[in-house]
Amino acid sequence: MIEARELTKRYGDRTAVDRLSFTVRPGLVTGFLGPNGAGKSTTMRMVLGLDAPSSGTVTVAGQRYDRLGAPLRVVGSLLDAKSVHGGRTVRRHLLGLARSNAIPRRRVDEVLELVGLADVADQRAKGLSLGMGQRLGIAAALLGDPEVLILDEPVNGLDTEGIRWIRDLLKSQAAQGRTVFLSSHLMSEMELTADHLIVIGRGRLLADTDMRDFIRTNSQGGTRVRTPDDEAQRMRALLESRGARVALDATGGWRVTGLGPSEVGELAREHRLAVHELTPVLSSLEEVYTQMTRSSVEFRGAETPYETEEAFR
Numbered sequence: 001m002i003e004a005r006e007l008t009k010r011y012g013d014r015t016a017v018d019r020l021s022f023t024v025r026p027g028l029v030t031g032f033l034g035p036n037g038a039g040k041s042t043t044m045r046m047v048l049g050l051d052a053p054s055s056g057t058v059t060v061a062g063q064r065y066d067r068l069g070a071p072l073r074v075v076g077s078l079l080d081a082k083s084v085h086g087g088r089t090v091r092r093h094l095l096g097l098a099r100s101n102a103i104p105r106r107r108v109d110e111v112l113e114l115v116g117l118a119d120v121a122d123q124r125a126k127g128l129s130l131g132m133g134q135r136l137g138i139a140a141a142l143l144g145d146p147e148v149l150i151l152d153e154p155v156n157g158l159d160t161e162g163i164r165w166i167r168d169l170l171k172s173q174a175a176q177g178r179t180v181f182l183s184s185h186l187m188s189e190m191e192l193t194a195d196h197l198i199v200i201g202r203g204r205l206l207a208d209t210d211m212r213d214f215i216r217t218n219s220q221g222g223t224r225v226r227t228p229d230d231e232a233q234r235m236r237a238l239l240e241s242r243g244a245r246v247a248l249d250a251t252g253g254w255r256v257t258g259l260g261p262s263e264v265g266e267l268a269r270e271h272r273l274a275v276h277e278l279t280p281v282l283s284s285l286e287e288v289y290t291q292m293t294r295s296s297v298e299f300r301g302a303e304t305p306y307e308t309e310e311a312f313r
């Protein structure tokens with residue numbers, strides 16, 4: 001569990017984090033979203049005791065970070081995978097961390113296996129590829145078998161296989177009852193990985209909500225329509241004449257906004273057009289989030305409305 005209460009950080013006259021209160025709960029992957037400069041890294045740094053709050057508090061597992069005796073055994077983090085002494089081998093880097101937190105040596109070999117680095121354990125860190133470097137950062141985060149994991153942009157620069165690996169790993173860590181707090185600008189990935197979302201803008205809380213509820217409630221609603229190829233353009237013209245917005249879907253059908261499946265179906269019947277698919281579709285997280293950043297409309301979570309006006313840069 002991570003609990004922030006009225007957490008605030010000012011740098012001179014700039015307020016990077018502004019009276020932020022939220023709880024990151026165990027058993028879930030919680031995504032932390034916000035545009036560049038919104039205050040995500042600053043918040044994570046305060047959780048990890050790397051920056052002191054100007055006011056307010058934040059605790060991990062009920063304690064301030066600086067009061068944790070062996071912090072790696074409570075909270076594991078990946079903020080910058082490059083912050084490793086390049087001349088050390090992979091194993092020695094992890095052994096050093098283990099020793100400083102009274103973690104048994106055998107745990108080093110366990111995490112090397114877990115992250116798939118056992119074969120390169122004796123290589124120097126500076127020779128690792130970007131993906132391997134991320135894996136080493138994650139190995140360090142997992143070393144103390146912590147109940148809380150905090151990862152800032154862990155999939156940055158990774159290939160598809162690496163991204164999928166991190167997704168599966170984080171989901172399994174949450175399924176074991178751990179608290180997983182993760183930031184990323186990759187909305188499609190966040191949609192697949194996170195169960196819950198905390199969204200901030202200009203250091204302020206904009207949404208603290210279940211992911212599915214957030215998408216369902218703020219979705220523009222739409223319909224995927226597929227017709228035989230020779231009728232596709234007629235269908236498009238017809239839908240547009242009824243005020244719908246029509247765009248080509250990634251699957252080759254029409255993505256229709258503004259008319260529901262039953263209206264589209266009735267219209268097709270009236271005009272004797274064949275329909276091969278008629279599926280209600282929700283907006284993607286990226287669409288909802290982009291809409292949120294673009295407008296000042298009110299967005300809703302399961303229970304709470306959020307004002308977004310002026311909240312984004």
Ligand SMILES: Nc1ncnc2c1ncn2[C@@H]1O[C@H](COP(=O)(O)OP(=O)(O)OP(=O)(O)O)[C@@H](O)[C@H]1O
Binds near residue numbers: 014015
């Ligand atoms: N050490 C610092 N000194 C002065 N200002 C800082 C410092 N660290 C962060 N800031 C400012 O605080 C604000 C929040 O920055 P932060 O890096 O936390 O945002 P972020 O949401 O993590 O952004 P990004 O998505 O780009 O990583 C920014 O305006 C940034 O310029």
